[in-house]
Amino acid sequence: MKPLLLLFLLFLPLFSIASQDPHILPRPLILELPSHGGTEPSIAGSAGGEAEEEGEESAELRRLRCSSWRFAAEANNLGPWKTVPADCAGYVREFMTGRAYKSDLEIVAQSAAAYARSVRLAGDGMDVWVFDVDETLLSNLPYYADHGYGHELFDAHEFDKWVEKSIAPAIQSSLKLYEEVRALGFKVFLLTGRSEGHRTFTVENLKKVGFQDWDRLILRGPDDRGKPATMFKSEKRREMEVDGYRILGNSGDQWSDLLGSSLSNRSFKLPNPMYYIP
Amino acid sequence: MKPLLLLFLLFLPLFSIASQDPHILPRPLILELPSHGGTEPSIAGSAGGEAEEEGEESAELRRLRCSSWRFAAEANNLGPWKTVPADCAGYVREFMTGRAYKSDLEIVAQSAAAYARSVRLAGDGMDVWVFDVDETLLSNLPYYADHGYGHELFDAHEFDKWVEKSIAPAIQSSLKLYEEVRALGFKVFLLTGRSEGHRTFTVENLKKVGFQDWDRLILRGPDDRGKPATMFKSEKRREMEVDGYRILGNSGDQWSDLLGSSLSNRSFKLPNPMYYIP
Numbered sequence: 021m022k023p024l025l026l027l028f029l030l031f032l033p034l035f036s037i038a039s040q041d042p043h044i045l046p047r048p049l050i051l052e053l054p055s056h057g058g059t060e061p062s063i064a065g066s067a068g069g070e071a072e073e074e075g076e077e078s079a080e081l082r083r084l085r086c087s088s089w090r091f092a093a094e095a096n097n098l099g100p101w102k103t104v105p106a107d108c109a110g111y112v113r114e115f116m117t118g119r120a121y122k123s124d125l126e127i128v129a130q131s132a133a134a135y136a137r138s139v140r141l142a143g144d145g146m147d148v149w150v151f152d153v154d155e156t157l158l159s160n161l162p163y164y165a166d167h168g169y170g171h172e173l174f175d176a177h178e179f180d181k182w183v184e185k186s187i188a189p190a191i192q193s194s195l196k197l198y199e200e201v202r203a204l205g206f207k208v209f210l211l212t213g214r215s216e217g218h219r220t221f222t223v224e225n226l227k228k229v230g231f232q233d234w235d236r237l238i239l240r241g242p243d244d245r246g247k248p249a250t251m252f253k254s255e256k257r258r259e260m261e262v263d264g265y266r267i268l269g270n271s272g273d274q275w276s277d278l279l280g281s282s283l284s285n286r287s288f289k290l291p292n293p294m295y296y297i298p
Numbered sequence: 299m300k301p302l303l304l305l306f307l308l309f310l311p312l313f314s315i316a317s318q319d320p321h322i323l324p325r326p327l328i329l330e331l332p333s334h335g336g337t338e339p340s341i342a343g344s345a346g347g348e349a350e351e352e353g354e355e356s357a358e359l360r361r362l363r364c365s366s367w368r369f370a371a372e373a374n375n376l377g378p379w380k381t382v383p384a385d386c387a388g389y390v391r392e393f394m395t396g397r398a399y400k401s402d403l404e405i406v407a408q409s410a411a412a413y414a415r416s417v418r419l420a421g422d423g424m425d426v427w428v429f430d431v432d433e434t435l436l437s438n439l440p441y442y443a444d445h446g447y448g449h450e451l452f453d454a455h456e457f458d459k460w461v462e463k464s465i466a467p468a469i470q471s472s473l474k475l476y477e478e479v480r481a482l483g484f485k486v487f488l489l490t491g492r493s494e495g496h497r498t499f500t501v502e503n504l505k506k507v508g509f510q511d512w513d514r515l516i517l518r519g520p521d522d523r524g525k526p527a528t529m530f531k532s533e534k535r536r537e538m539e540v541d542g543y544r545i546l547g548n549s550g551d552q553w554s555d556l557l558g559s560s561l562s563n564r565s566f567k568l569p570n571p572m573y574y575i576p
Contacts, residue, residue, distance in 0.1 A: 084397055084398060084401050085401060085405075087398065087401070087402075088398070088401040088402045088404070088405040089405060091369075091372060091402050091405070091569060092402070092405045092406055092409055094369060094372060094373045095372045095373060095406075095567040095569075096565075096567070097405075097406050097409050097410075097566050097567055098409055099409070099412070099413060119362055120362060120365065120366070123362050123363060123365070123366040124365075124366045124369050124370070126366070127363070127366040127367060127369070127370045127375075128370055128373075128375050131370055131375050131376055131377070132375075134377070135377060287374075288375050289373040289374070289375055291369060291373075
């Protein structure tokens with residue numbers, strides 16, 4: 021029953037505290053990706069490669085540590101990370117392809133729907149639900165299946181090619197929630213880190229898999245390049261507020277979809293142990 | 299591969315959106331406990347009692363759903379809840395008494411320590427780390443072992459009697475973090491929802507299990523009674539800021555330790571699937 025001594029190698033950002041404006045970002049967030057440190061952090065001090073033979077005890081221990089890593093990621097306890105820890109590549113693949121990911125998605129969508137039904141809308145058409153797109157409405161799992169489920173370093177060029185195919189499937193629990201909040205009378209705004217140049221592909225993809233009649237689709241314009249997602253999305257939510265909208269719900273798989281400023285009244289964090297967007 | 303149809307019975311608050319001041323509470327939080335709904339929510343539509351026999355498939359499915367419930371709780375996706383769902387009582391007991399809870403605690407403490415080491419302190423004695431007490435520095439697991447690990451409704455009178463024994467053990471990973479941040483030069487402020495009347499018991503307990511030389515111990519005074527923890531703790535953090543302190547780290551097992559206003563630069567959410575404090 022001794023606490024396990026886990027040598028959790030974190031790659032740390034050397035960021036300046038002072039550079040964070042607490043008014044823009046009222047909640048703790050490190051915005052800069054680490055400029056150093058391994059891109060394949062390990063959660064075990066002396067763990068071998070995945071292919072290495074290991075006993076049942078060691079496999080169980082690894083599973084336990086990877087589960088704790090996932091909890092820490094989902095509760096926003098980790099600093100920025102570039103890839104899934106090497107030791108947890110198999111764990112994350114199992115999580116994403118097994119029943120657990122879908123089960124987690126279902127419960128979040130059900131919590132969100134229950135909240136949506138509990139809200140009394142003003143009836144003036146100014147109550148908004150914001151949805152992120154990738155890993156929130158659309159699933160890029162077929163892409164990540166070919167790229168190690170977050171174990172490989174993100175390749176923007178390769179991912180762009182995938183986006184331009186417009187074939188990402190819908191996350192079914194999100195589609196159901198989407199339809200329910202629309203039926204309840206919320207305005208639906210889609211707010212994505214995809215670039216304006218991908219608008220047509222994104223619209224085609226969304227429509228093809230069942231998403232209809234959103235009220236706004238907001239993508240990154242030329243002025244938004246290089247902005248951390250937290251800042252870009254906070255600015256866009258601020259514009260909604262300036263236009264008189266009330267943001268009552270927000271669904272996203274990244275904390276950078278949900279935190280910052282001009283926050284939604286309630287936010288819903290969908291699971292995603294594959295990547296981290298600051 | 300069809301999504302599991304989970305009949306997740308949420309007990310919903312009928313709260314007023316308008317009653318939440320977004321300036322006091324920049325992040326979505328429902329502050330009022332639900333005034334109706336079951337206190338023993340079930341995560342399965344037709345689940346029997348815990349003692350009921352069930353097949354392996356059904357036990358695995360329950361485990362999966364309870365794991366998703368825990369994820370949703372830890373990512374702050376659920377509304378306020380009064381007890382662990384009846385179906386998940388066994389799951390939470392296993393989690394708390396097995397290796398998983400300690401493993402989760404370890405990784406959070408290690409993330410926090412890594413962050414603490416990465417910060418350049420100003421050296422003027424004004425850099426602060428805030429710690430919550432219950433389930434953050436001290437473990438009430440012996441109490442909850444006698445009270446269903448969160449499956450029973452919280453009994454303030456019984457819990458007071460426990461607090462007055464001053465025998466809660468230290469959470470070892472937190473003690474290590476506590477000592478490290480002190481050694482690094484942080485001021486350490488303890489901010490707890492315990493009442494001022496429990497100061498002596500709390501000091502005795504903390505010292506007995508190894509916590510030494512904190513700079514402030516802030517408890518609920520007579521004016522703080524009935525305030526949601528988010529508000530009470532935000533006000534106290536605001537007072538620290540007014541005194542010129544910079545809150546660089548905050549460790550707590552409840553989102554109400556970490557959210558609200560006057561937020562810490564980084565926050566660390568310790569696991570706690572046993573209870574929810576608004």
